Amino acid sequence: MAKVLCVLYDDPVTGYPPTYARDSLPELNGYPGGQTLPTPLAIDFTPGELLGSxxxxxxxxxxxxxxxxxxxxxxxxxxxxxxxxxxxxxxEIVISQPFWPAYLTAERIAKAPNLKLAVTAGIGSDHVDLDAAIKAGVTVAEVTFCNSISVAEHVVMMILSMVRNYLPAHQIVLDGGWNIADAVARSYDVEGMHIGTVAAGRIGLAVLRRLKPFDVHLHYTDRHRLPEQVEQELGLTFHASTQEMVPHLDVVTINAPLHPETQNLFDDKLLATMRRGAYIINTARGLIVDRDAIVRALETGQLAGYAGDVWYPQPAPADHPWRTMPHHGMTPHISGSSLSAQTRYAAGTREILESYFAGRPVRDEYLIVDGGKLAGTGAHSYSTRS
Structure with missing residues (x-):
């Protein structure tokens, strides 16, 4: 029999909830593009419960x-x-989440001789050293697409909150004030802006689709170009690289996986090429940007705002400079862990485990590493150091 080690974030400070704000979740028939929702043989929870703690x-x-x-x-x-x-x-099995990652480093994998399967309950398996997993023959899987729309919604919320200066305006209300001039001195319309995504996979494309009705100019870069029909439908401008794209944008949203090609991509040099007063929204991974370069760009006014949902390390220490830098809209890593998303990633985790224990192949779209190499979604989205 197997030992399953599951690392999850802490319960609410007030205790595990006895009731919830809503009694049910909307029913979904599938994901955009036709991928089916998780299909475990059964579940032992009520959809909409707090499952990720x-x-x-x-x-x-x-x-x-x-x-x-x-x-x-x-x-x-x-x-x-x-x-x-x-x-x-x-x-034998480790289950972790991007929101509270148990970092499976090469050193830890070397100390785990029985480890056969590492499952991400969510999307994004960069907390696993994929090169070490390949070398050790460990299968890495994640619940692809389970929270992509959840994250896309969070991105749109952050864009609007940054451009419209929502968070400081709300703080004025909490403080008992009515300082209209202070609230609007940094408030703009999104309409007419140039907005682009770094990567246009499931999340990036969902963001573009949700932004289309705002009458903005949409851009993207990705190593896999979208079909011409999609580009025409959404009015997209394709750029061959991030470096080529960002000088044209008012808002950059980062929706790429973390791998050697994207780590530290947004450094002082790249930030200097952006329009003064642009915004960055990062719900991908904290290490895609240079931590201190972001702080400097906000302090000098090169960036008008930075809203992120991802940090490094996670959880972020209390003295992390992003907590106190100006004009930010940081959240703890919650964009993909809504109660709606938790229902899907919990069900998908069970589906992966059912397949593993029964000796059946894990769905190809769930695979990141298998058989000593990148596989499935991993072969499409990730690169390795070797």
Missing amino acids: VSGELGLRKFLESQGHELVVTSDKEGPDSEFDRHLADA
């Missing part, structure tokens, strides 16, 4: 223990004395 356990305990497997769930993941490290040595 420790007490939620991704709804997996009954299923796993009924088959004789051991489930260890923890939020303690940092350092050699963490509960994660203590159990990793004999774990």
